Amino acid sequence: MADLVWSEPALDDLDEIAQYIALDNVPAAKRLIQSVFDAVGRLELFPDSGRKPAELDDSRYREIMVGPCRIFYRHSDDQVLVLYVMRSERHLRNFILSDRDS
Numbered sequence: 001m002a003d004l005v006w007s008e009p010a011l012d013d014l015d016e017i018a019q020y021i022a023l024d025n026v027p028a029a030k031r032l033i034q035s036v037f038d039a040v041g042r043l044e045l046f047p048d049s050g051r052k053p054a055e056l057d058d059s060r061y062r063e064i065m066v067g068p069c070r071i072f073y074r075h076s077d078d079q080v081l082v083l084y085v086m087r088s089e090r091h092l093r094n095f096i097l098s099d100r101d102s
Helices: 008-022 026-044 094-100
Strands: 003-006 062-066 069-075 079-087
Touching: 003 008, 003 026, 008 026, 008 069, 008 079, 026 062, 026 069, 026 079
Parallel strands: 003 079
Antiparallel strands: 062 069, 069 079
């Protein structure tokens, strides 16, 4: 079982998305947060379950989708590091992951 670690920027990303949704629908924002934490929590047992992002075909990063979010992470034998959460309709900028993965 791998340890799950959220980066501060990834938590901030999720909070920003949830706050935007909460402007119109607070219960939906709460459900989104719970769904994201549930899906990411499963990575502790199944870290390879995410797919390689199409934009980052030959990289060590993986992603899971929890509509409307894409959650990017990388893992080693003993750790899953969540790096970035973005809305799925946005385009990934490759430099963002490398900036957060220090």
